[in-house]
Amino acid sequence: MAFSVVSAVSAHAETTADSSSTLSPLVVTATSTSVSVADSLSSVTVINREEIKAQQAQEISELLAAQPGVDISSNGGYGKTTSVYMRGASAESTKFLLDGIPLYSATSGGAPFENIPTSLIDRLEIVRGPKATLYGADAVGGVIQAFLPEADDDAHMNVSVGGGSFNTKTIDATVSGSSDNTQYLLSAGKFETDGDIVKEGEGAQGYRNENILLNVGHDFSSGARISGLIMNSEGRNHYVGDENDYQVQVIGLSVSLPVTENWDTELKLSQTRNDSKTISSEDKYNTKTQTARWSNTISAGEHEFVLGAETSEDKVDVTSYQAPDRSNNAVFAQSQFDFGATNLQLNIRQDHNSAYGDSTTGGVAVGYKLDGIHTLRASYGTAFEAPTFNDLYYPSSGDPTLKATKSKTVELGVRADYDNMYWDAAVFDASYGDMVIWSNYTGSWAAYNVDSKVQGVELSSGLTLEQWQLKAALTWLDAKDDDTGFQLPKRAKRSARLSADRLFEKGRVGVTLIGADGRATTLGSSETLAGYVTMNLRASYDFAADWNAELSVKNALDKEYQTAKGYFSPGRGVFLTLNYSAF
Template sequence: MKTQCITPMFTKSFVALSLVSAISAYADTSSNSSFILPPLVVTATSTPVSMADSLASVTVISREDVKAQQAQEISELLAAQPGVDVSSNGGYGKTTSVYMRGASSESTKFLLDGIPLYSATSGGAPFENIPTSLIDRLEIVRGSKATLYGADTVGGVIQVFLPEASDDTHMNVSVGGGSFNTKTVDTTLSGASDNTQYLLSAGKFETDGDIVKKDKEAKGYDNENILLNVGHNFDSGARISGLMMNSEGRNEYVGDESDYQVQVIGLGVRLPVMADWDTELKLSQTRNESITVSSRDQYDSKTNTARWSNTFWAGDHEFVLGAETSQDSIDVSRYQAPDRNNDAIFAQSQFDFGQTSLQLNLRQDRNSAYGDSTTGGVAVGYKLDDTYTLRTSYGTAFEAPTFNDLYYPNSGDPTLNATKSDTVELGLRADYNNLYWDAAVFDASYGDLVVWSNYTGSWIAYNVDSKVQGVELSSGLTVNQWQLNTALTWLDAKDNKTGFQLPKRAKRSARLSADRLFDKGRVGVTFIGADGRAATLGSSETISGYVTMNLRASYDFATDWNAELSIKNALDKEYQTAKDYFNPGRGVFLTLNYSAF
């Protein structure tokens, strides 16, 4: 059985790699080609490293890519990225779950400028309430990163970087609207005084939405958001920075509506102690709150975190030592739960031996509900030549069940075990002048993975042991004025005991983006496709696969002025990523942007 599963994955992966390699012959030798540096990634190691040198499987969505996609929701940026499945209970503010490498949705760690953001009740991140206008850059790191970021990194880490306060004085105003009576307005102002930098951003998004369930009316969504980001540089090289992000509004769903608020407050201090030693302290508080309008049911969670990390350099080698403490507390109408604390110490070492690089990780957690847990990992990279880099890694992770998993009335189970995982990965990356491709194959064992299922007639949380195997492929090509990006994933995620496919994980997914650049604008298209997926664990019912197409165009029609046009779901495809919940149909949207200074 195992051989039958993995062999087709290897075959498909190598066929795809052959196609990409065939393109590279032209891409690398074209007289109009230009050398493109691989982007830097921070999340994989906590310090900047080139994607070409990363020992983890990573995807970076740059500021330019975020802008070009004209995404209205973060799910548009994440959908069908390598190893990523997105499930939504409709569109525009409806509950969105992200599954990485077949792990549960709460097994994906979400960071906002290094600050962990999640609901202590459900465990998932409030992806649906993060305005895309506040996304400056996005990084996806697949596979366990528990050593650096603690529990909840069984499947991987997604980090959103907010716009930074800098010395540049800048103002931007955007006004837009379109289908479903959608209206948007965003404004950003940044500047500096002496050694102090600031950035202030505010925005509003409102829509009547589209039909979420069959024979039901459209459900709307409103969001108001504000971001304040400040920093001060000292002559000694030290820096102190702070941010406050608040996103709130009202969300309509079948049967009711709710008022919500997501708030992040962070303070950071970075100090160069010596020439080869930097120390950094981060303090943060996040709130994730909602209250049902009719019943006044309340789901409020708060997380306080303090993290102290030290980075040392010895020649080409780097070492990170640190400690972290966090506390989760909730105020929920339907049940009570004690505060939960987690204390940890962690260490990471990165060795550069020329062609060979080595990374070692170790972390010790003490959870007030689940005791001690030791996780770690090892990764090795080898540069075959100036183009190809081979990597392999092994990592473990730990995740405590959420408060809903344990205590939700008639569904939770206080005896649930914590999830523990082991992941092995082998990857190969190639970097040419204007082309890259990356392929990875992984094998993960998730012990006591928490899965919710209603195949008995009511929703209940279970522990299941799961074996997940997959192949991920991504590539990017720039030729003349064309930019092409592709992603392919083959995934087999099953419950070991029953053989059932884990729900909401597509066996195959693909993403293709093509953009044509002009002197004063660009046009582009993105195709996103996914195979059918199981609706719930233990049920033979499946959710059909789909292919969607998004069109976009941008034009600089005057000095400091720009217009953007997008057609979402241009084929007007009726599709679902969660059982019985429809995503929005075709929508046309126009945005005007004005930039000054």
């Protein structure tokens, strides 16, 4: 229905030969350099700060749910383990970057999406398809990059206080400014809730998060820039029968400078921690990753080249098993050629993993502009992913002989950009060799290598019409185990997302509908989780100078649904937030 509406109004959309519409924003993740989404040769979704604010999302999963090619599975409500599947690949095959810094757990392999506050996110970029040639292992299904807010030359102060259902309380404060070419931003916040019922017959399960971010940068007269950030998110999470303390920490330092007029170089150093400790048993799962990345961007007329090297090391401290440190060294190259109506992108990367040896990945993408509006694109890419430490060493169920996952993906797409609307369509065919899946389909719960075939269609569209903002996304996915024909678990066959917002002089109202088809619970099981449709309502109003109020109703239909077997998502919740901005 959404696409019928969009098609009906597209004939009335004003067009230009060189569309610079805000509906085609800039994206960095697809190529590691800045290009517009319209000119990108990848399937991309950008969620900017305005949209994040308008959605009034309390967790990243709200922003990602039912986006094209994206599946979300959560073990309940607030702060509970959240897995993100892209294009049918495993959750560990979704690369998550925080300001260019890879963030994941070396034990489970997944990113701690549930512990990254949305108040710290300035923009989200979702790039679908293999990007191992730029970002290494784990970028098999796609890459999600969250950008933290940066300070500008003007001083700002923002304070938000909120509360609502499930005894939820929030407070966030941000101060930013600059002095003598040095920009700074300091943000701190707290989110606390009693939560809702996660499992049948059990009580509500609470969650607490305290976070802080310091972002500092300095510009030199030579054009060089040095910047650093520290982000820490920690708290306590309540599960059925137990609770755990967690900490997610990111430290990054970046130095960039123009070597010549056509050559820029950047060195980025980072360290991340993802720690968890169970209160009753004091079992711990602590991981630390250190990364150094050197990249060089060279322009030659309309063409651009990226050359670089990267090294990383994973260290784990786990109560239940011993695991050796693991390192990865890589060199990579990317070339982008602009021949007017035709664009060509070539990528290649060589990785040496201390546990799995050498791996070469590559990619090629071609784009052709039919006119000033429509662009065709085609791409082929390979990727790999090393098994996690839990896959290899978890007591009685891990398997140290597991092989690394290798993938091949072919994609065809077309995009149209008008002055006030866009639409994008993509079809893909992906083969995942030796994908690691946890299942009991052979009689015991363990990690297995399986070969899988995934095919899909992704559609997305956006329209700005006077005071209305509309967005829609549809995904059809067929993800199966090659050997048995079983549907891969936790991947919905169909999903859809529709958002509509009406803007007024001093506020806005909006609704988001999210729907998903049924999905298999585990590999080899005939049991499926029922499909669902949820509705989120929202409104905001500028009731005084520098003051704003936000009201949201999450799961307004009070739908009882699960995205992981036995774990219920929260019921209806009503939340009110007051915002004050100064300077």
